[in-house]
Amino acid sequence: MSTLNDLLTTLSGIIWGPFLLIPLLLGTGLYLTIRLRGLQFRALLLGLRHGFVDSNDNDGEGDIPNYQALTTALAATVGVGNIVGVATALSVGGPGALFWMWMTGLVGMASKYSEAYLGVRFRVTDAKGNQSGGPQYYLKRGIKGSLGRWLALSFAVLTPIAALGIGNMTQANAVAAGMQDTFGVDPWVSGVLMFVCTGTVLLGGIRAIGTITSAFVPLMIILYIGGSLIVLFRNAADIPAAIGLIFTDAFTGTAAVGGFAGSAIILVLQMGVARGIFSNESGIGTGAIAAAAAKTSHPTRQALVSMTQTFIDTIVVVTFTGLTIITTGAWDLGKENANIMTAEAFSRGLPGQWGGTIVSMSVVFFAFSTILGWYYYGERCLQSLFGSRSTVPYRMIATVCVFIGAVSELTPIWTFSDVANGLMALPNLIGLLILSGLVAKETTAYLRFDPDLHRSPEECQDFLARQGMDWK
Secondary structure (H helix, E strand, O other): OHHHHHHHHHHHHHHOOOOOHHHHHHHHHHHHHHHOOOHHHHOHHHHHHHHHOOOOOOOOEOOEOHHHHHHHHHHHHOOHHHOHHHHHHHHHHOOHHHHHHHHHHHHHHHHHHHHHHHHHHOOEEOOOOOEEOOHHHHHHHHOOOHHHHHHHHHHHHHHHHHHHHHHHHHHHHHHHHHHHHHHOOOHHHHHHHHHHHHHHHHOOHHHHHHHHHHHHHHHHHHHHHHHHHHHHHHOHHHHHHHHHHHHHHHHHOEOOEOOEOOEOHHHHHHHHHHHHHHHHOOOOOHHHHHHOOEOEOOHHHHHHHHHHHHHHHHHHHHHHHHHHHHHOOHHHHOHHHHHHHHHHHHHHHOOOOHHHHHHHHHHHHHHHHHHHHHHHHHHHHHHHHHOHHHHHHHHHHHHHHHHHHHHOOOHHHHHHHHHHHHHHHHHHHHHHHHHHHHHHHHHHHHHHHOOOOOOOHHHHHHHHHHHOOOOO
């Protein structure tokens, strides 16, 4: 096991090193930002309004409302990475890592828009009449020839495997650990409860997942941010210094202090980007799978909604976590205490046992929702390879893995999650670069036609016909 972990650590260092994924992720996001003319900044409020307020897309083609598609994607991304992942980044890279998480999120919004657009644009109707889409489809259908087929195959094979690690066992392990530390619940009990709950929800497919996540994802985010706001209010005088530390350490590295061993600038950058992607998944392609199920009248509409997921995850939730840890001074506990760092920060800022309780309950809800979202990603990819007959066996495997994750020691799985994230991102990022012209051209044309996203489904169909775009 030690040898395996060493191998995975070495591989993770190469994939997430300064010469492969970090420049490719940031470069792709920056390139797409330029090609889309800063769409994530120009249309952020439009996307938020359309996702949370408008309902004029509910008559469009698709399986679930665009709001449920958004919450399904949020369910998969707002997870342990927003609590433990941020703490890990700060414990190794120092406060400056939060700056690079922000940068990853800001340019990642363009990546998230593009992959969601393509996910809806090239989706297909499966044998059961449901919408299926994502990199496993748009890489093959959008990029002609053997290159597109190999990129699609790589993503489709890696995702179901990665989903059992990053989206399943690590999340279940975090839930069990939190329940044991805070409430004294035996991991076996937590494992059985999650086994039953997960299996029950998964039986209902994407509609059940969408219904469940749309109900409790907003509530869990509000609970967590509410607790963080109280901590920040009580430490308001320390916020300016914390922000200054974030910006200066992002470009200078961080000196050793307390239990923190210090970090060089390359380590600050590496941890910020790696944990930023671990948190918001922009560029990995998974968000496009959830987007493809949405009811919408045009790919641009759902892509704008999907883009807001990265903003909510990284610019909102991650920021609150990072500032809470930094203003309370918990960031210098050292990397060996990263797993308790966020809970310690909340405990320092809230009276009694409320801090640990809020963090533990947030981990439970965040992690469980991530299990549901990632299961759907893995299922859709398997279905693209083997058809609907693969759904039930994978559902059974995923449910069993929840129990295994709850009762097992998973140090290598965490490292494997970083590796799997990186390997999934590579074919998708290549595809985004190749298809960027198509995304930019069609987005520009649609927003000229419908700048406020208020056109009816019938008007959108007429527009699509005039464009010669055969899409439903």
